[in-house]
Amino acid sequence: MSSGVVSAHILAKHNAITDWRQLMGPTKHLFVKIRTKFNEPNTIRGMYGLSDTRNATHGSDSLQSFERECKHFFPDFNPQEWFTQEMIHFRDGTNIEFITNEWIHRIKR
Numbered sequence: 686m687s688s689g690v691v692s693a694h695i696l697a698k699h700n701a702i703t704d705w706r707q708l709m710g711p712t713k714h715l716f717v718k719i720r721t722k723f724n725e726p727n728t729i730r731g732m733y734g735l736s737d738t739r740n741a742t743h744g745s746d747s748l749q750s751f752e753r754e755c756k757h758f759f760p761d762f763n764p765q766e767w768f769t770q771e772m773i774h775f776r777d778g779t780n781i782e783f784i785t786n787e788w789i790h791r792i793k794r
Contacts, residue, residue, distance in 0.1 A: 688739070693758040697772065702751065705744045713737050 710728025733741035
C-alpha cells in the first residue's frame with residue numbers, strides 16, 4: 686500500500702472526514718493529472734500526486750472505513766474514550782506531552 690514511510694494520524698474535529706478528503710483532493714488518475722493539477726493545485730494530491738496509486742495520501746471515506754482502518758494502525762485507540770475522557774485535555778493543550786521516541790502526544794501522567 687505504500688512505497689515509502691507512512692505517517693498515520695487520527696484527525697479529531699467536526700467534519701474531519703469531509704474536510705480531510707477535500708484537502709487531499711480527487712483520487713482518480715485522470716483527475717489527479719488533469720483536474721487536480723490545474724483546478725485544485727493547492728490540495729495534497731494536486732501538489733504531490735502522480736497517479737491513482739501514487740497519490741501521496743490516504744483518508745477514510747466514511748466512519749465505517751475509519752473504524753476499520755484505525756484498528757489497523759492504532760489497535761488500542763478507543764474513540765468513545767477519547768471523546769469522553771481525553772478530548773478536553775487536547776483542546777486546552779495544558780496537560781499534553783509529546784513523546785519523541787514514540788512520536789505521539791498523550792496526557793501527562
